Amino acid sequence: MFIMKKTTGPKAALTRRFLTIFCLIVLCATIFCLSGCQRIKDAYSKLSEKGAPPVAEAPVFAVNTIPAATGQIRNYLMLSGDISAVSTVDAYSDAAGKVSRLFVSIGSRVSRGEVIAKVDPSRPGMEYVESDVKAPISGTVVALPAQLGMTISQAVPLARISASAAGGLEIRLHVSERFISKVSPNQICEITLDAWPGEVFRGRVSETSPTVDPASRTMETKVAVENLDSKLKAGMFAKVRIITEQKDNVVKIPQSALIQRFGEDYLFIVEPDPAEAGSFVARKKTVVPGIIIDEVMEVEEGLSANDEVIIRGQSLLEDGVKVNIIDRLEPLN
Numbered sequence: 001m002f003i004m005k006k007t008t009g010p011k012a013a014l015t016r017r018f019l020t021i022f023c024l025i026v027l028c029a030t031i032f033c034l035s036g037c038q039r040i041k042d043a044y045s046k047l048s049e050k051g052a053p054p055v056a057e058a059p060v061f062a063v064n065t066i067p068a069a070t071g072q073i074r075n076y077l078m079l080s081g082d083i084s085a086v087s088t089v090d091a092y093s094d095a096a097g098k099v100s101r102l103f104v105s106i107g108s109r110v111s112r113g114e115v116i117a118k119v120d121p122s123r124p125g126m127e128y129v130e131s132d133v134k135a136p137i138s139g140t141v142v143a144l145p146a147q148l149g150m151t152i153s154q155a156v157p158l159a160r161i162s163a164s165a166a167g168g169l170e171i172r173l174h175v176s177e178r179f180i181s182k183v184s185p186n187q188i189c190e191i192t193l194d195a196w197p198g199e200v201f202r203g204r205v206s207e208t209s210p211t212v213d214p215a216s217r218t219m220e221t222k223v224a225v226e227n228l229d230s231k232l233k234a235g236m237f238a239k240v241r242i243i244t245e246q247k248d249n250v251v252k253i254p255q256s257a258l259i260q261r262f263g264e265d266y267l268f269i270v271e272p273d274p275a276e277a278g279s280f281v282a283r284k285k286t287v288v289p290g291i292i293i294d295e296v297m298e299v300e301e302g303l304s305a306n307d308e309v310i311i312r313g314q315s316l317l318e319d320g321v322k323v324n325i326i327d328r329l330e331p332l333n
Helices: 010-050 177-182
Strands: 060-067 069-085 088-092 097-102 115-120 131-134 139-143 157-162 169-176 188-193 196-208 218-225 237-254 259-261 264-272 280-286 288-293 296-301 308-312 322-328
Touching (some): 060 264, 169 177, 237 308
Antiparallel strands (some): 088 157, 288 296
């Protein structure tokens, strides 16, 4: 309560006006506070009538999966080299004279002892019986240095024959010193060539050098090539996979599925959600990885065949979260 002392003059009028404005402000503030409290009270009343606010639903993660496959996995050493004939032999005439007849051409297949040409050793005023030139080995004629009517001596080769039949071709490779321990005779080899894209030819390690070249620090290795269809020819460039390790009936998955954190190797698989039919959840699996070849990983422990493994979208997952399978990939071959 304000006790105003009765005063007169301009100063008294200004004081009364100030007190009036102050009282109005206090009154308005009081009314606003009371109305705000009422609105809050009404809001709580409505919430109590409708019940508690809804709880946010658990997130669902989009993932891609692939079934774990059981099969074969191979470790290999990739090298390259030129195809060459196992043996190439020149055919010579036993007599000097003119080449009177040729029975072969380049590319002809001949057998050992087969007559490939005749040489006439006759001289002016003297006639001699034609001398036969025979193939010293079985194979393919790859060159004919002598032509019909040419005069040759016993030192001039008449034909060059390559033993390039099935098993008659080889590839010479140079294995780096650090890989020598992985190479041994009779290892299986897979051979590919640009000349025959998509085809894989077979071979085996036939010979390994007992010494290492001190200049290049490599060991010469020969691979015998199977050439049953005669598609391969000497001089072709080939890429060779020497199979150094092979495992059968192993569980394998893409390497991208593996997560390595804090010294732990694990991955996630998909299982049906027991709480909701038709839904799936992610389950964490600790695994023991084996060899990794061309981004394909062997799983030695912790995973069963046909487990549905998450290979994309797994980096943010936790055990038991809901997942939505966007794409299912075909299992590895």
